[in-house]
Amino acid sequence: MKNILKITLAILKPDVVKEIRHRILKAGFYVVQSRSVNLSHQQVEDFYSEHAGRFFHQRLVTFMKSGPIHVHILAHPEAIQLWRQIMGPTKSFSTQFEFPDTIRGSYGLTDTRNCTHGSDSFSSALREIKYFFPNFSYEEWSEKHEPLLRKGECIIDYSTFTHKIK
Numbered sequence: 722m723k724n725i726l727k728i729t730l731a732i733l734k735p736d737v738v739k740e741i742r743h744r745i746l747k748a749g750f751y752v753v754q755s756r757s758v759n760l761s762h763q764q765v766e767d768f769y770s771e772h773a774g775r776f777f778h779q780r781l782v783t784f785m786k787s788g789p790i791h792v793h794i795l796a797h798p799e800a801i802q803l804w805r806q807i808m809g810p811t812k813s814f815s816t817q818f819e820f821p822d823t824i825r826g827s828y829g830l831t832d833t834r835n836c837t838h839g840s841d842s843f844s845s846a847l848r849e850i851k852y853f854f855p856n857f858s859y860e861e862w863s864e865k866h867e868p869l870l871r872k873g874e875c876i877i878d879y880s881t882f883t884h885k886i887k
């Protein structure tokens with residue numbers, strides 16, 4: 722029996738989608754839920770409230786509301802760490818040289834326009850998932866869907882970019 726699946730929240734920021742979806746599947750993630758959303762100024766302010774007052778805050782807000790973002794609940798035994806590893810470090814400028822094969826190393830344009838977000842802990846993931854998927858119940862998913870995904874009883878639906886239980 723494979724290891725229990727854990728979950729993270731991934732955001733594909735406005736500058737990348739198709740290539741990143743390919744990397745998500747290639748890494749062995751299950752896509753639990755997906756949605757695309759255009760964030761309002763206030764929503765970006767709320768999501769990144771911990772960065773209020775930082776020198777990059779205004780450019781982060783302007784960037785994040787500049788187009789649709791794609792938000793995913795991803796499942797994998799090492800969901801948090803694996804997604805952060807695939808993204809690479811926050812700062813794209815140095816990451817281009819230090820970790821060129823990561824998402825941010827490959828496609829990041831600046832330290833702010835860095836393609837993706839990933840939760841930094843399980844508690845952050847639950848909080849962030851609630852922000853974007855208020856009806857998602859982690860307890861219910863763990864009980865009903867996680868065991869089926871772990872057994873591989875699912876198929877990727879490209880039109881919604883989610884794994885459907887068979």
Ligand SMILES: Nc1ncnc2c1ncn2[C@@H]1O[C@H](COP(=O)(O)OP(=O)(O)OP(=O)(O)O)[C@@H](O)[C@H]1O
Pocket residue numbers: 772777781810811832833834835837838839840841
């Ligand atoms: N020094 C910086 N200069 C410019 N932009 C920055 C800087 N630090 C962070 N940012 C922007 O703010 C976002 C949130 O910063 P945070 O420190 O939470 O980084 P992170 O955890 O790697 O990124 P994320 O939370 O998006 O996964 C970053 O993804 C980036 O877009």
